[in-house]
Amino acid sequence: MANSKKPANGKRPAAPPPKEKVVVKKRGGCLVAIIILILLALLAFLLGLHFGWWGKGDGDGDGDGDSKNSSSTSEAADKSSQKDIYVTVSGAKYVLDGETLEIEALVNKIADESNNGKVLVHLTDDNATDSAMNELKEALDNSAKSHTNINYVEEAPAEDSSAA
16 A cells, blocks of 8 residues: 555545536437428328318218208209299389289288298389388288298399380
8 A cells, every 4th residue: 555645634536527428419300200290280181171071071960971962952842842923013003913902912912822832022123112112022021020931032124125
């Protein structure tokens, strides 16, 4: 032990401080993983749109796949069971099938037809007064409250081809 050097105070000399470790952050792997996850999410979204996973489809949700055919069939059935009635309002007169009627009689005839199915009243303005047309529309609206099968549309008068 003659070779060992001991400090005068009897303690061992302090060990040199450890060398600092250089930490290298690898961001490339993390960045690639994030890009791959974003691309997968985008692919899943596009596939979902294509296959209708998020309600974009035309179905009614019951899963039978017949919604397009059944709705077009029911629309055709509704059209065939609908009765069209053509009313011309000329001045302050209401004309149905060439017969001039009072407004109460006209609305009663339309209401009677609505008992047999849907009725679409085609209103044609032939120089009608505003009050006559508005009175008929109001009467049809009131009648439609109790007879839900009544609807009406206003149509332009047919132009006379001989006047040209």
